[in-house]
Amino acid sequence: MTKFFVGLLLLMALAPASALAHPGSGIAIDRLGQIYFVDTGSGAWKIDTHGALIQLSNQRFHWMTLDAANRFGRAKMPTGPGWEMVRVGSSPTLLLSSDFPLAMGPDGFLYYPVHGPRDHVDIMRLAASGHKSVFASVSLPHLGGLAFGPDGSLYYSEIKAIRKISTQGRVSTVAENIPFVGCASIPGTEENDMLRGLTVDASGTVYVASSACGQVLKVTTEGKVTTVFQSTAPWSPTAVVHFGKDLFVLEYLHTAVEDRLQWIPRVRKITPDGASTIIATVSRK
Numbered sequence: 001m002t003k004f005f006v007g008l009l010l011l012m013a014l015a016p017a018s019a020l021a022h023p024g025s026g027i028a029i030d031r032l033g034q035i036y037f038v039d040t041g042s043g044a045w046k047i048d049t050h051g052a053l054i055q056l057s058n059q060r061f062h063w064m065t066l067d068a069a070n071r072f073g074r075a076k077m078p079t080g081p082g083w084e085m086v087r088v089g090s091s092p093t094l095l096l097s098s099d100f101p102l103a104m105g106p107d108g109f110l111y112y113p114v115h116g117p118r119d120h121v122d123i124m125r126l127a128a129s130g131h132k133s134v135f136a137s138v139s140l141p142h143l144g145g146l147a148f149g150p151d152g153s154l155y156y157s158e159i160k161a162i163r164k165i166s167t168q169g170r171v172s173t174v175a176e177n178i179p180f181v182g183c184a185s186i187p188g189t190e191e192n193d194m195l196r197g198l199t200v201d202a203s204g205t206v207y208v209a210s211s212a213c214g215q216v217l218k219v220t221t222e223g224k225v226t227t228v229f230q231s232t233a234p235w236s237p238t239a240v241v242h243f244g245k246d247l248f249v250l251e252y253l254h255t256a257v258e259d260r261l262q263w264i265p266r267v268r269k270i271t272p273d274g275a276s277t278i279i280a281t282v283s284r285k
Contacts, residue, residue: 022188023252023263025101025145025197025209025238026064030092033243035267037250038064039282041260044088044096047267053280057088060260061096065104068092071128072110078126080114101197103146103154111135111154113143123154123165136169142192145208145239149200157195162206162219174206175223182227184214186236187256197239197250207247209237216240216249216270229270237268245272248279 024038035047036056043058067073070093077085083099095102095110102112110126121143125135135154144157153164161176180194189212198208206219207228214231231237231251239250246269253264266281 022062022193022211023238023254023260023265024060024062024064025211025250026062026096027197027239027241027248027250027267028064028066028094029241029243029248030066030068035241035248035280036064036066036094037239037265037267038062038096039265041263041265041284042282044094045265045280045282047280051279053282056094057096059086059088059096061086061098063097063101065095065097065102065110066092067095067104067110069108071108075128076130078112078132085112101143101146101156103148105148105154106152111146113146115143136165136171138163138165138171144192144195145197147198147200147206149204150202151204155198155200155206157198157208159191159194162195162198162208173223174221175219175225178217178219178225180210180213180215182215182230183210183212184231184233184236186212186214186254187234188254188258189236197237199241199247201242207240207242209240209249211236211238211254216247228274229268229276235266246270 024040026038028036040060044056046054073093086096088094114122119139119141121138122134123136125133140158147155152167155164160178162174193211196209196211204221208217214236215227216229218226218228234254235251236254237249237251241248249268251266255262269279270276
């Protein structure tokens with residue numbers, strides 16, 4: 001793919017800003033290698049197999065998952081106090097969330113958290129029919145990202161930990177009290193941004209964005225943590241997805257000002273030898 005710049009010639013009427021004061025954290029890739037990502041300044045985008053950057057919607061949501069089988073193409077999406085989910089497109093269908101991470105499971109269910117009092121979080125399992133159930137309950141102050149592993153386990157990131165929930169609903173720890181070595185100073189980030197979007201490869205290795213440090217971390221099944229990428233401030237990764245042996249990282253230009261139009265996204269490709277290339281950047285004009 002080649003770098004492709006798109007100018008936004010006209011900023012259309014956009015949805016009201018969420019109370020969430022950070023850029024989006026959603027990137028996904030389909031079986032053809034087309035990449036989808038969220039932009040909290042202008043909507044959702046796709047990078048096609050020729051490297052062209054195409055805007056798919058103007059809904060400025062924070063998280064996204066890919067419904068490759070279009071199971072939720074006609075389903076009624078859930079809503080709650082101050083949050084909502086929407087569908088975008090078809091073949092595949094994108095499911096966007098305003099206020100929390102979500103993940104499409106290999107079992108055809110959609111998983112997302114519902115936060116309760118005193119750090120109580122229910123991980124919900126939603127069928128396309130609309131039937132909901134509690135998959136697991138956990139206690140944590142902040143959930144940064146959700147992703148499924150090769151064995152069907154649901155992985156999630158906390159501020160300084162990676163944990164997973166088995167298909168039977170049992171919670172275990174992959175790594176905790178993660179040390180952040182060589183942490184960069186990224187404007188506009190805070191402790192809640194230590195670990196955000198993540199992906200899990202076929203071996204069970206986790207790759208996770210540490211936005212507050214400007215890093216992508218690799219976490220092995222034994223809990224060993226290494227840095228595979230270090231950004232240059234004020235750019236910082238917010239989410240990561242893998243395709244084959246390559247990683248694709250959603251980065252944002254962070255600012256201390258809570259202005260979504262100043263949070264500019266771009267996508268970077270990282271190959272197994274550590275080489276990285278920016279393959280698309282959204283340009284605001």
